[in-house]
Amino acid sequence: MKATTQVAIIGAGPAGLFLGHLLGLEGIDSIIVENRSREYVEHRVRAGVLEQGTVDLMVQTGVADRLQREGLVHHGIELRFNGVGHRIPLSDLAGGRSITIYGQQEVVKDLIAARLAGGRDIRFEVEDVQLSGIAGKRPSIRFAEAASATTVDCDFIAGCDGFHGIARGAIPDGVLSHYDYDFPFAWLGILAAVAPSANELVYARHERGFALHSLRSPTVSRLYLQVDPGTEVSDWPDDRIWEELRVRLATRDGWVLRDGPVIEKNVAAMRSFVVEPMQFGRLFLAGDAAHIVPATGAKGLNLAVADVYVLARAIAAWYRTGSSTLLDAYSETCLKRVWRAQEFSNYMSAMLHRYPGTDPFRDRLQVARLEAVSTGEEAARALATNYVGLPLP
């Protein structure tokens, strides 16, 4: 089968869905092809902290009804070390900006619902997506669906297919520079059917390793433990997880962690990764397809949204005026924010995690940095400004 569209988008994660949504508002036609089922992508538990800019964009583009009803607006986070909690008043320090707790899978559900309501093309469970002609003016994608092959000719292809996707690999050898760093630890994350034990996120540094108390709703908690890379979920029965969380999150004044049924458990590697440039010919990479940040800074999903905001404006300008100035600058515009987010996520990771073979000297430095942030207004302001997110470009 043959078809045509203006923009072919590979991947129905936050990047691909948001791009399709923004293009639709500009009257630009697109197709989204996704190799998983709708059910799968709508229930994939990942990030949950939305920056102010992400929330504002959802509100301005009409996909925030449920977000505004169910999202939990937070004005601060807690840094906990040596058994004492220190609140960082994010909004006071960052000009009133805040974060909103709303699961990534809920953003995905809202964007899929909006796309289907608008009658726009989205194909789930496609196989064997291939790109061709990306160096020319009329590229195409080809995919298999229900035993038939479809080729879609287009003006642009957006590779929004995550870190393990195929779009990045379509760029000829030698074009991309890769920058990566694997952290010497991973995160074991659980979702638990129990009311959160704290009203705000708690980032805890402990001699046994980092722990994070987060949440998804008034009845669902999200908790993380630093574990060794290569850890299997089966190494950590639920009782062991709760016991370890209790130790790492304990305070001198007897804070109590509520436990409950674990409804989801996963181990995620902690990695930094960037490719430069994020474009080649008529192919543009966005989100995790182009960069990964360690989750400590809560930036992955928000960076994906920032990329496609820049890309949608650049594509719209091309159709409106014929000028490729914004498209040509896409990579450079995005990479400034990407590297700031890498720097912040690395800073947070280094401040809070236990590194293998850490000596008492490094231990003291880590605590000194935490104290500087907890008691010094300038250091706290820098953290707050980065955490709530820089304004969209």
Ligand SMILES: Cc1cc2nc3c(=O)[nH]c(=O)nc-3n(C[C@H](O)[C@H](O)[C@H](O)COP(=O)(O)OP(=O)(O)OC[C@H]3O[C@@H](n4cnc5c(N)ncnc54)[C@H](O)[C@@H]3O)c2cc1C
């Ligand atoms: C396991 C995991 C846990 C995470 N946890 C957190 C967290 O706790 N906190 C946090 O802040 N961030 C977290 N992140 C980061 C955050 O979720 C990502 O940054 C975000 O999902 C990026 O969105 P994206 O749309 O770029 O990529 P993705 O969400 O990965 O979407 C890519 C889409 O492309 C599809 N796809 C892949 N290959 C193909 C193909 N060949 N053909 C068609 N479709 C394809 C995928 O199925 C997927 O739907 C996590 C990431 C991972 C991988």
